Amino acid sequence: MNDKYETHEHDVLIIGAGGAGLRAAIEALAQGARVAVVSKSLLGKAHTVMAEGGIAAAMANVDKADNWKTHFKDTMRGGKLLNNWRMAQLHAQEAPERVRELEQWGALFDRTSDGDILQRAFGGHSFKRLCHVGDRTGLEMIRTLQDRGVHMGFDVFMECTIIRLLKDGNRIAGAFGYWREQGRFVVLKAKAVVIATGGIGKAYRVTSNSWEYTGDGMALAYEAGATLQDMEFVQFHPTGMVWPPGVQGLLVTEAVRGEGGILRNKLGERFMEKYDPKRMELSTRDVVARSIYIEVREGRGSEHGGAFLDISHKPAEYVKTKLPSMYHQFKELADVDITKGPMEVGPTCHYVMGGVRVEAETAESTISGLFAAGEAAAGLHGANRLGGNSLSDLLVFGRRAGLAAAAHAKKVPAVNIDYAQINEAERDMLAPFENSDGENPYTLHRDLQEVMGTLVGIFRTEDDLVKALSELEKLKRRATRLRVEGSRLFNPGWHLARDLKSLLMVSEAVARSALARKESRGAHSRLDYPNLDEQQWGRQNNLISRDGDSMKLQQVPIKEIPEELKQLLAEDK
């Protein structure tokens, strides 16, 4: 023991309190583990609350022909077959049970006339599959999980930020963090750790993501020696708000299109007819985002550089019932009444398909005792995620991570804390207070977003990516000289200085992976390599890992799909 630090000990430590983290916590508790959940924000505020459209699960409440096989096929095709097939299979098979469970814990979904959970259409899904509550499904989900977990009895560390994973030899031993309120450090000793920290959207200026989305979990795992995968695949959601400037990037749910919304350019053309005449507005997100981008680039965009999305042909009451938060969002923030006229929308950085490389069954990373689930993990979505598959991902793999983490904690002996690791992390964390002539972290953050947005955006080229990497090197150097003003008490500037370390790491991983993948697949579009390359790149994943102080990139073959699933994928293309 070392009484310099506040120390807590648990079997399972969960970093992140969104859908995946809370579902993992509930499962680990059910297994009898002592569980701690660490959250960068207050409980119930995680990015999951912003999920709007629904949870994809082949329950066949509306379209009776739906089943897990179709959901599996849709997910694999949406991901351009780069998905971890086993994850896609487990996900499709288990999602309905996970949704039913939520209902049994008190969630109230919209209903069919038969009294079942109502399901709506969404991009890339062959059937009406998304279980939803108007356009606030994520809120319903997080509140349900939060209340369930609180009453089961996990310990919550709110407004606590993890800055380092601790290791005991090759296995995980817990984490080291700090309380935002007082700026005090805290040691969280645990035999198993679940990373459920979400994505990396704050590497981009135009993003639907909240301030928390700085790639922390991926960077922590990477620092600890874990492998990341598929980092080149960053999803730009086709419909973010574009005006006014303060709300640029804010999500406009795909449910608008699911409920019949139509996209037009400034000439009034329904341009999706050109890009995907079969699926139109309900094509996959990568296709719709690129289509809007091209329309704007070729001069057919709206006044503020977007496309028009119109749902006003539906009865006003229907729009207000099915899309209430969209109605309010546009009315209050953009002075637009969406029951009367179109919204202006454009692509916004929304999600990263890449993340910590994990085993499908257990969600375990390449480090013993370190698990990852939800957006922080890679594999399920391949090269492009379908809408609605994220909430189901959180439930299915959150549960699996919690289960496996609890089992791991039961079987391994006690772990030891190495205070040398803690001292190093503490020194790094406090360094910006010493740099009286250093740089403002907000300026560096803005410059990073500029590099990522212009050079590693929707369309990529070798020249841009090479330039991005050299710019990132400069930013990394600047990051060693950040300056923090004020005290350690709830200090956002200090916090950002730490977030930037994660952001720079994941940004480099995205740029390196994107440069390596010389093809266009799903969300990764190379202007210099516009086609799919099935022979080489269709068969391998990019992996990122740490090699001393530098980043190592390598390729591994994708997991071979078993014959019966191959046949399934070959059916009715």
Added chain:
Amino acid sequence: MADEAVLEVFRGNQEGGSPQQYRVPIAPGMVVLDALHYIQAHQAPDLAVRWNCKAAKCGSCSAEVNGRPRLTCKTRMDALPLDKPITVSPMKTFPVIKDLVTDVSWNYKVNKRIKPFTPKPGVQWKMYQEDVDRIQEFRKCIECFLCQNVCHVLRDHDKKEEFCGPRFFVRVAGLEMHPLDNVSRVQALKEEFGVGLCNITKCCTEVCPEDIHITDNAIIPLKERVVDEYYDPLLRLVRKIKGAK
């Protein structure tokens, strides 16, 4: 439109503090949270503000703008008079941690005391839209705690020990009216959560950014349940007779 606004933002901690002025350039459609972010990036990087979604979905950025409890992400600058400073202060009902950030942990403790959803054993999971409509209204709550902040029982009388506040009446109402829930929270409403202390001034309803009819749809029906259970004269008589036997 003016091209600059002056914000008077509370700076301080639990030991005290004072408002400080910042000048902020105005952009179209700007909200108060944008202005606070501008101040952080350019003038006061240690200005403490809670926020997450910036889309009125998470309920983190509550504060008092010109004395009115608001979500700062939803409060448009062009809806405020710009000829004088815009004041931004932390929620008064909760202790200040730093600047605009308050200690809202009391709310989480209250929530833990509410009996969770408990379905009837062996229940058929069928529910109809007309049965869930009124509860879905309560489930819209984003826990911004503005209703707690404005409720005079908490704000002026600080009865946090005996009163759970509008937010948690909304939560209890959502559980009590759930068609498949099987436990009663009526005794707790009367004895622990102090529903009787609410005198229906509807301040909570007025500030709710989700437009939940807190008083009419949640609190009054809950008060009725307490009255039915404890003060119904007929039932009382029946109990008396039964008790006399």
